[in-house]
Amino acid sequence: MLLPLLLGLALAYEPIRAITLPTLADAFFQVTAFVAGTLFIYYYLVDKLPQLELSYLKAKSPTLEIVFAAILGALPGCGGAIIVVTQFTKRQASFASVVAVLTATMGDAAFLLLAKKPLEGLLIIGIGVGVGIISGLIVSAIHKQEFCQPDVQEANNPHCAKPSNVVIASTKVWKIALLPSLVIAFLIAFNVDLGAFEASITLVGAVMAIFAVLVWALSSEGKTYKQITAEDEEFEPPSKFARVLQDTHFVTAWVVASFMLYELAVTLFGLDLKQWFSEFAVFAPLIAVLIGLLPGCGPQIVVTTLYIQGIIPFSALAGNAISNDGDALFPAIAMAPKAAILATCYSAIPALLVGYGLYWLM
DSSP states (O other): OHHHHHHHHHHHSHHHHHHHHHHHHHHIIIIIHHHHHHHHHHHHHSOOOOOOOOHHHHHHOHHHHHHHHHHHHHSSBSHHHHHHHHHHHTTSSOHHHHHHHHHHOOBTHHHHHHHHOHHHHHHHHHHHHHHHHHHHHHHHHHSOTTTTOOOOOOOOOOOOOOOOHHHHHHHHHHHHHHHHHHHHHHHHHTTOOOGGGHHHHHHHHHHHHHHHHHHHHHHHTTOOHHHHTOOSGGGOOSSHHHHHHHHHHHHHHHHHHHHHHHHHHHHHHOOOHHHHHHHTGGGHHHHHHHHHTSSSSHHHHHHHHHHHTTSSOHHHHHHHHHHOOGGGHHHHHHHOHHHHHHHHHHHHHHHHHHHHHHHHHO
């Protein structure tokens, strides 16, 4: 509840309110609306992946297993990576496939990038798959298939409470607001003059952004991380639309936080991040790679937001995408900590090579 409280204080304080309202509206119409639309298409047109067994591919061809793991990692979100990590803990996938999938995945930040910059998003996904396959093959040549595999144990999954009524109730609002929000978002994206409606649209965008953040905060209370970011049926929300909104609210919370921090830093402290990264551009890939080592998708969404805003270069985004393991790192740390830490360290090496390779080339 900290973020909604801070937003409330920012709106209550007159000097900051002038910054807060347009910033919230920008976050909603420039990011949230597109992310919701992209997720809607993704979840409704793509069948849910089953719990694929990689043991057959591993026995038939270790190379084929690694290639398939990298492709699963390239899927937007963390579902593909979680599948491979789960199979690894059951000794049905190799350590090399874990390295491949964690290197290839971009997590939930892929939704944001595809929604705002689809060509760059597809390019990053392609780079991730290629680097993931190469990394997996190198690790396969160094380590045996059973390297770092934990002992097989029955999963002790905690009982999951019913999905939050807050998320379910929010579907009523979104069913009315989604299509008009996308229309307005496209008009803004194409620089259409909104004229006398601009002030009203700004207010509506700010209200919807606060609504999304508030729903995220209320629906997250009293739940485990696994319940909030569940990718399997046991923890799945009751409808695909509820799942769309759950992910959208999560992305919105981080985007709003990053937008607000950036605008406040520029306005109140005169900090120009774009100029700072221009003057010290050589450190941008390194910083992005280090952020990518952090578990979860939140910090990576911030990095992607900075790229969309033109603050960090493509090389930094590429380095972050490769070192970023997304939400899949959490179950990996819980069930196979040694493998998780080692795989993360391995992914940092190609991330630095690609990041600085692109930096010098571009």
